Amino acid sequence: MITKFDSLYAGHADMEDIGYGGTAVNSRTYPNEHLVTVLEKTRSLARLLDRTGYDTFWLAEHHFQREGYECIPNVLMMALDLAHQTERLRFGCGFNIAPMWHPLRLAEDFAMVDALTGGRVAFGVGRGYHTREVETFGAPLRDQAGNRELFEEQVEIIFKAFDNAAFSHQGRHYTIPARVPYRGYDLKDLTLVPRPVHPVECWQPIQSATPRGLDFMAKHGIKGIIGGGVAEGGAMRAVMEAYRDALRRAGRDAQIGEGLCVGFHFQLADTQEAAIKVAAPFFEENLKMFGPLRLVRSLTDAQIDAMADPGGRPTPACPPSRRRSRTAPTSAARRPRSSTR
Numbered sequence: 001m002i003t004k005f006d007s008l009y010a011g012h013a014d015m016e017d018i019g020y021g022g023t024a025v026n027s028r029t030y031p032n033e034h035l036v037t038v039l040e041k042t043r044s045l046a047r048l049l050d051r052t053g054y055d056t057f058w059l060a061e062h063h064f065q066r067e068g069y070e071c072i073p074n075v076l077m078m079a080l081d082l083a084h085q086t087e088r089l090r091f092g093c094g095f096n097i098a099p100m101w102h103p104l105r106l107a108e109d110f111a112m113v114d115a116l117t118g119g120r121v122a123f124g125v126g127r128g129y130h131t132r133e134v135e136t137f138g139a140p141l142r143d144q145a146g147n148r149e150l151f152e153e154q155v156e157i158i159f160k161a162f163d164n165a166a167f168s169h170q171g172r173h174y175t176i177p178a179r180v181p182y183r184g185y186d187l188k189d190l191t192l193v194p195r196p197v198h199p200v201e202c203w204q205p206i207q208s209a210t211p212r213g214l215d216f217m218a219k220h221g222i223k224g225i226i227g228g229g230v231a232e233g234g235a236m237r238a239v240m241e242a243y244r245d246a247l248r249r250a251g252r253d254a255q256i257g258e259g260l261c262v263g264f265h266f267q268l269a270d271t272q273e274a275a276i277k278v279a280a281p282f283f284e285e286n287l288k289m290f291g292p293l294r295l296v297r298s299l300t301d302a303q304i305d306a307m308a309d310p311g312g313r314p315t316p317a318c319p320p321s322r323r324r325s326r327t328a329p330t331s332a333a334r335r336p337r338s339s340t341r
Helices: 037-051 075-083 103-116 144-163 211-220 228-232 236-249 272-293 301-308 322-327
Strands: 005-009 056-059 090-093 121-126 202-205 223-226 260-264 337-340
Touching: 005 037, 037 056, 037 075, 056 075, 075 090, 075 103, 075 121, 103 121, 103 144, 121 144, 144 211, 211 223, 211 236, 223 236, 236 260, 272 301
Parallel strands: 005 056, 056 090, 090 121, 121 202, 202 223, 223 260
Antiparallel strands: 005 337, 260 337
16 A cells, blocks of 8 residues: 655756757756756745645766756755754765765765754765766766675675674675774774764665565665666566566565665646646656666667757657556656655
């Protein structure tokens, strides 16, 4: 049974000239004066969701996006600010990209926000999908095996820091604490100060749904968010079954859908035709942005190339908006994306 409704805003700025016939993705550049308006827009959305009974407002961490698509670089700072703008709304980290952080700095920052907001923030971790972001911060992304190896070790460290009064770690990427003398003794363990005050609820995106990835989530009790091309591209049932099976391998008598959040784009209107007319340019812009990043499984190479054409006219190769009219997305710049749990 669906019991909670959430919404996601990834930090899109208001845009003109959108859709297949609009400005090409790589040609979009906005001045700082426009990009910074995303922060007040986030506040406005949070206040609206708080008034209308939503459970959680999810935010995404992204960097360097002068194109205006995803412009919130620090989810925890934003969530702390929003907690002062609202009364009961919870906030979800969707997601902190672990390879762009030192794991102990991420654990510390979350623990502070947990204490200062009274437990109104849900933790979230991801591996990243923008090479411009992850590789610029010095972590691998093109090397997917290296990215996963780093991510898994970071998450192990974060949960050690959350769950133990004192801890240490020796891995391929991190030696914690540093093997140094400190105030007359040899340093052998650390304590995260502060540690989270409330039970930590952790979420992670599910994309490829490999047994290794799902088993790792089940091991740490990490819940999954299914959205975007995975939710709407016909693969959702298999992903939900695979997550259930991973929980069962970990010893839990799980039912399908347990521990999952499913996100869909939608457009409300008096008729289907009216909804398609309004949603189509936002749907097209969404595919233009995410298609080249390989986050929409159903797109072919020819369709991705056609959408990137700066010629400004849709071609027969472009994915038709009508085909997905029942889940036609809105732009996050105009309307939040809703999820159900």
